[in-house]
Amino acid sequence: MPELPEVETIRRSLLANENAVLLKMEILHPAVLRRQDFEPASLYGKSIARIARRGKFLIFYFAQSSGHLIIHLGMSGRFYMVDKDQPLTGKHIHAVLHLDNGRRLVYQDARRFGGLWFITDVEEFFSCMGCEPLEDEFNPELLAKLVQGRKVAIKNLLLNQNLIAGIGNIYADEALFAAGILPHRPAGSLTSEEVQRLSQAIKKVLAESIRQRGTTFRDFRDGYNQSGGFQNHLQVYGRCHEPCRVCGHPIVRDRIGGRSSHYCEHCQH
Ligand SMILES: [Zn+2]
Structure with a gap:
């Protein structure tokens, strides 16, 4: 998507x-x-x-x-x-x-x-839509408020368009890997340091993908009907059983809240 x-x-x-x-x-x-x-x-x-x-x-x-x-x-x-x-x-x-x-x-x-x-x-x-993650309004303080007291898996919280706009399965998995956080962790269990890392990771992963003109698996094409390039830079998404690019352990895939999630059990905690 x-x-x-x-x-x-x-x-x-x-x-x-x-x-x-x-x-x-x-x-x-x-x-x-x-x-x-x-x-x-x-x-x-x-x-x-x-x-x-x-x-x-x-x-x-x-x-x-x-x-x-x-x-x-x-x-x-x-x-x-x-x-x-x-x-x-x-x-x-x-x-x-x-x-x-x-x-x-x-x-x-x-x-x-x-x-x-x-x-x-x-x-x-757009009255129900959450904040734009690349704008200044999205920062560790806001993310801390969004996760506070929430039992939902952090992966699912990131997918909730009413809280944060524009993140789907690919970039939720990639941002959680970049931040070293397991996707099924209850959102409210994140420490303030983890919230800080995740906030930065979301911005970094999204901005880097835009620089690479997006991710193409099957369908995505840009306005010139050309494929993107970020699929070559993915760390976990779509890499089930492949070695983690950081530690070499195989990437795991399982379902969280009905969505397939990809992560490294060794690098993410
Ligand atoms: Zn790893």
Whole structure:
């Protein structure tokens, strides 16, 4: 599933389309339309003022319009640009945005867990979403408050989008490894030193993945429809039975709260 670094990578690769005018949209599969607070065609002729991200969501702001387009890529979605003289080749293309700069933005999703939301009130839409882990608002003091007294496994707390936005299975496992903390530890059992390490590890792992243009296992592609590079730098995720890159012990995988978790029993405590 695309997580914060993958969605941020897509956002950055699409920035060249800011100021382009949306000419029209083709919705090829109505199931991807998740919410329409207004008629999407009312955005035709408006220019894209800003492409932002919140958690795992992309947000398109339009000039002189109170309407916004929000996109979530679900489990397997892709959102990328194609020049107008190039054919659209992929299967499962559900939406195409035609821009006046000669490009099309293509939403493709084999499994359709994601979608498009046409909404007016961005603040309301994200009112339940937790803090952005790469912003200054996320720091050891805040993480200490989030974990305090919580019996839930720290891995599951990290996945809770209402507390921290944008972290999924890959980066929760990687951050816990980087911080030397076992994923099934009750969140409230972390010492203040561990909270400090975890807070720093989350920022470091996410920032490094963005530098490597995200993680591609099967589905993720950036805004140019290209694979990311962080899969070559993963320490634990997807490395079950492979030797830990630090100590050589085999990486363990088990299920925590219904999600597969990868960790090193030797390096994490
Ligand atoms: Zn190890």
